[in-house]
Amino acid sequence: MSHVSRMASAVLLALALSGCTASATTSIPQPSGVVVAAEGGSDVGNDRPHVTYDGLMVRRRVVIAIQPTPDADLMSLRKEMDKAATSRHTTLSSISPSVLDPALLEHLAPELTVALPAGGTLADARKLIDPSSSEGRRIPEVEEYNVASVLVHDLQFTVSSANPAVLAKAIAREGILSDALGSYSTTLGSRELRITYTGPLLSDDLVESVRGGIARRADTQPGAVKVSPRSTTGVGVDMAMEPALAPAVTEVSTAHNHSQGLPAVSGSSYSSLWAVSVIALAALLILTLVLIKIRRFSQGPDESVGQVREDERSRMH
Amino acid sequence: MTTRREVLQLSALGALGLARINRGTRIVSSATDSQLATQNTPVPYAGIFRRPPELKPYATGLDGGDPARPFARFALTQQLGQDHFVPGLSTTVAGYNGIFPGPTIRASQGTRVEVRIRNGLPAATGLLLPGGIDTATHLHGSASLPQYDGYANDITAPGFVKTYHYPNTQTARTLWYHDHAHHITAQNVYSGLAAFYPLTDRFEQAQLPQGEFDVPLMVSDALFNADGSLGFDDNDTKGLWGDIILVNGVAWPTMRVKPRIYRFRVLIASISRSYRPTLSNGDPIYIVGTDAGMAPIVQAVPSWRQGTAERYEILIDFRKYKVGQTVELRNLSNKNNIEFANTNKIMRFQVVADSGPASTFTTIPTRLDNGGAVNASRGGIDTMSLTPDMAVAKREFKFERKHGLWTVNGVTWDDVEASGFTKLFANPQPFDVEQWTITNESGGWFHPVHIHLVDGKIIARNTNGGKPFAWENGPKDTYYAGENESITALMQFDTQPNGEGKYMIHCHNLVHEDHDMMVQFSAGNPASNDPVASDPPVFDTTPVGSFPPEYLPGFPAGT
Numbered sequence: 001m002s003h004v005s006r007m008a009s010a011v012l013l014a015l016a017l018s019g020c021t022a023s024a025t026t027s028i029p030q031p032s033g034v035v036v037a038a039e040g041g042s043d044v045g046n047d048r049p050h051v052t053y054d055g056l057m058v059r060r061r062v063v064i065a066i067q068p069t070p071d072a073d074l075m076s077l078r079k080e081m082d083k084a085a086t087s088r089h090t091t092l093s094s095i096s097p098s099v100l101d102p103a104l105l106e107h108l109a110p111e112l113t114v115a116l117p118a119g120g121t122l123a124d125a126r127k128l129i130d131p132s133s134s135e136g137r138r139i140p141e142v143e144e145y146n147v148a149s150v151l152v153h154d155l156q157f158t159v160s161s162a163n164p165a166v167l168a169k170a171i172a173r174e175g176i177l178s179d180a181l182g183s184y185s186t187t188l189g190s191r192e193l194r195i196t197y198t199g200p201l202l203s204d205d206l207v208e209s210v211r212g213g214i215a216r217r218a219d220t221q222p223g224a225v226k227v228s229p230r231s232t233t234g235v236g237v238d239m240a241m242e243p244a245l246a247p248a249v250t251e252v253s254t255a256h257n258h259s260q261g262l263p264a265v266s267g268s269s270y271s272s273l274w275a276v277s278v279i280a281l282a283a284l285l286i287l288t289l290v291l292i293k294i295r296r297f298s299q300g301p302d303e304s305v306g307q308v309r310e311d312e313r314s315r316m317h
Numbered sequence: 318m319t320t321r322r323e324v325l326q327l328s329a330l331g332a333l334g335l336a337r338i339n340r341g342t343r344i345v346s347s348a349t350d351s352q353l354a355t356q357n358t359p360v361p362y363a364g365i366f367r368r369p370p371e372l373k374p375y376a377t378g379l380d381g382g383d384p385a386r387p388f389a390r391f392a393l394t395q396q397l398g399q400d401h402f403v404p405g406l407s408t409t410v411a412g413y414n415g416i417f418p419g420p421t422i423r424a425s426q427g428t429r430v431e432v433r434i435r436n437g438l439p440a441a442t443g444l445l446l447p448g449g450i451d452t453a454t455h456l457h458g459s460a461s462l463p464q465y466d467g468y469a470n471d472i473t474a475p476g477f478v479k480t481y482h483y484p485n486t487q488t489a490r491t492l493w494y495h496d497h498a499h500h501i502t503a504q505n506v507y508s509g510l511a512a513f514y515p516l517t518d519r520f521e522q523a524q525l526p527q528g529e530f531d532v533p534l535m536v537s538d539a540l541f542n543a544d545g546s547l548g549f550d551d552n553d554t555k556g557l558w559g560d561i562i563l564v565n566g567v568a569w570p571t572m573r574v575k576p577r578i579y580r581f582r583v584l585i586a587s588i589s590r591s592y593r594p595t596l597s598n599g600d601p602i603y604i605v606g607t608d609a610g611m612a613p614i615v616q617a618v619p620s621w622r623q624g625t626a627e628r629y630e631i632l633i634d635f636r637k638y639k640v641g642q643t644v645e646l647r648n649l650s651n652k653n654n655i656e657f658a659n660t661n662k663i664m665r666f667q668v669v670a671d672s673g674p675a676s677t678f679t680t681i682p683t684r685l686d687n688g689g690a691v692n693a694s695r696g697g698i699d700t701m702s703l704t705p706d707m708a709v710a711k712r713e714f715k716f717e718r719k720h721g722l723w724t725v726n727g728v729t730w731d732d733v734e735a736s737g738f739t740k741l742f743a744n745p746q747p748f749d750v751e752q753w754t755i756t757n758e759s760g761g762w763f764h765p766v767h768i769h770l771v772d773g774k775i776i777a778r779n780t781n782g783g784k785p786f787a788w789e790n791g792p793k794d795t796y797y798a799g800e801n802e803s804i805t806a807l808m809q810f811d812t813q814p815n816g817e818g819k820y821m822i823h824c825h826n827l828v829h830e831d832h833d834m835m836v837q838f839s840a841g842n843p844a845s846n847d848p849v850a851s852d853p854p855v856f857d858t859t860p861v862g863s864f865p866p867e868y869l870p871g872f873p874a875g876t
Binding site for chain 1: 620721787
């Protein structure tokens with residue numbers, strides 16, 4: 001990695017993490033020179049898309065994002081998590097890591113992300129994975145984890161059909177919904193097909209694209225595909241009232257060095273926050289350069305071969 | 318050579334939205350569309366369809382006089398040229414022989430080909446970047462030796478020449494040649510360095526339409542400055558999405574077709590954009606070929622998803638249409654793209670009266686036979702006959718964005734460079750079968766992942782009920798990893814005799830590839846066939862114009 005890219009990386013990380021300390025009720029300032037995401041509002045990248053399908057269609061859910069140890073077996077790790085959940089009379093469901101705050105997603109790049117059921121709390125999540133919380137347990141093979149309250153879409157698409165089973169198959173074969181939604185479920189009614197989705201927020205354009213994808217195979221118009229909340233109970237989210245970015249209540253932790261939830265700051269604290277950020281940034285840059293120097297001196301001429309995690313080569317003979 | 322520092326500086330300027338004049342090319346501010354005046358803005362379907370010209374070899378012969386070992390030699394010059402992508406203005410391109418798409422080279426199985434490529438591009442002034450335009454040419458889909466595979470650091474500088482050797486021992490398929498120079502592949506391909514290279518064999522000839530009814534479609538997108546020059550905005554190294562769709566270098570063209578069955582070789586040569594083509598009337602499209610050749614079972618689909626560098630060969634049956642009828646090839650698009658007013662359109666077909674000899678191709682096939690493994694005597698297995706129990710190793714590749722960098726398992730090509738090109742992700746032995754899983758963990762982006770050298774068979778996905786999509790049921794070399802998707806594929810590392818060595822793996826969103834989502838593996842001994850030192854480019858002392866291009870007679874404009 002070059003000096004420039006290392007420094008760019010360090011700058012981005014420092015700024016991202018400093019942004020994480022802003023409260024959920026204020027937007028993160030963008031100082032001059034900061035890379036600005038060009039994809040805001042769309043489904044490109046990890047920024048929040050433009051969403052008006054909200055209210056009961058958007059929910060808050062608590063998720064646990066895990067970066068396992070390099071030699072971890074994801075299947076067994078997931079089993080451990082399920083076991084912990086069962087012991088606390090709850091369940092975990094897989095969910096896309098794209099629900100996470102973009103800065104945290106870039107920092108953590110979790111390989112396993114699970115959601116608690118609706119109504120699950122951060123405290124519930126901690127009890128499943130956080131060894132320092134009361135009743136919390138240490139799960140092996142976890143290198144780093146993040147517990148967060150995130151926004152998800154919780155949608156149901158409904159369309160009339162004389163033969164919903166055939167329609168479901170045709171929709172699956174075309175693959176538009178698979179591309180747009182990742183995972184989704186279908187329920188066959190007597191004369192209608194219901195498609196349900198819980199996952200990262202979808203832009204309005206993408207919701208329309210999904211409606212179009214269903215309508216194509218149902219030989220109808222997109223407007224005939226009804227979009228509704230997956231559940232009409234509980235508390236929804238008015239996206240117009242949400243801050244531009246909602247890092248929410250997050251805590252970045254490692255299995256070895258846990259830190260408490262990051263403090264929230266008010267909007268009036270930005271000047272001092274940025275002063276601190278600038279100082280921290282300068283320190284980080286100097287540290288980065290020093291580390292690069294040290295690494296270069298310590299780096300041998302030959303790097304490792306076979307960096308990939310590789311299952312044991314099991315030759316047939 | 319353009320340095321990473323220069324590239325990053327340029328990207329940073331783009332990210333700040335600073336429009337500036339840079340050697341004649343304005344860097345368009347972020348996430349914008351073309352700056353063309355109304356009279357210079359292309360109108361969908363007004364353009365006349367064209368096919369790229371087919372290059373004639375400058376020499377043919379027999380190795381050692383042996384009729385079983387024919388060869389053909391071609392010559393290309395990478396040079397600036399002028400095209401008319403938009404009405405009333407000309408655009409400077411940097412293309413093979415100065416045209417975009419570059420000349421098509423048609424090759425036959427069993428006839429080895431040499432392509433002499435001279436870098437005749439400016440040494441002092443670039444087109445989209447400052448400095449000279451270095452190049453490296455990759456024949457995408459070919460099991461070439463490492464030193465002829467367009468290794469990203471095997472650079473041909475302006476004034477230099479390199480002769481690439483292509484064995485053409487594989488099954489028939491649609492290949493394409495394009496630039497692969499480290500850090501500047503996106504700019505170089507976008508500037509025009511891309512062209513078709515269809516490889517034929519007797520099986521393909523017997524089962525699929527040929528000649529007039531075998532049509533290459535290179536689909537790309539671009540944005541233009543007010544003066545007609547190419548605009549370039551990689552959105553802070555995330556991708557380039559243009560507002561004008563080009564097919565063979567023509568904006569939204571109309572093609573006249575006869576009421577017959579046509580075969581189209583669809584190649585996405587966009588820098589970043591992916592497409593979901595469909596016919597406007599909802600008629601089925603028949604998938605007969607994928608990246609690495611014919612699909613064993615023809616699939617009728619209403620649309621399909623296709624990312625950069627993927628190739629799908631399709632049949633469209635125009636026999637049912639009346640003369641004068643039109644049907645559009647539209648783009649339904651996919652998640653994680655940026656759309657503009659007319660990016661939902663690709664091209665239009667207009668049915669005209671039939672003429673010429675009666676068609677010999679009158680039935681849509683249901684199954685296709687590619688002839689089986691070409692290296693069976695050396696242990697080769699037909700790609701689509703691979704089964705999981707044959708795999709001797711399983712590997713996982715995570716394509717992710719970490720700390721602002723595009724990485725593969727946390728590693729970048731910079732790391733490979735820093736290791737003196739010794740860092741490897743895998744070291745399968747020749748003819749090993751392995752099972753590789755590609756996972757996109759980068760969030761809101763898709764990655765078309767290209768694995769050089771080998772053809773693969775997709776056996777699983779984490780979506781779509783665990784199966785490959787209908788259109789993916791053929792041999793592949795580029796794998797579309799959508800947001801949070803994973804793909805598992807089997808592949809056999811069937812190298813040429815004495816063909817061991819290092820090959821690249823990378824995202825074919827060329828902006829991601831440049832910054833620096835690329836790693837490498839070695840098939841067999843990594844010290845064999847050093848991709849940089851084995852056959853380096855040399856200064857070209859041959860007078861310019863020594864190989865004047867000659868093209869085969871083409872088909873009339875619009876057909």
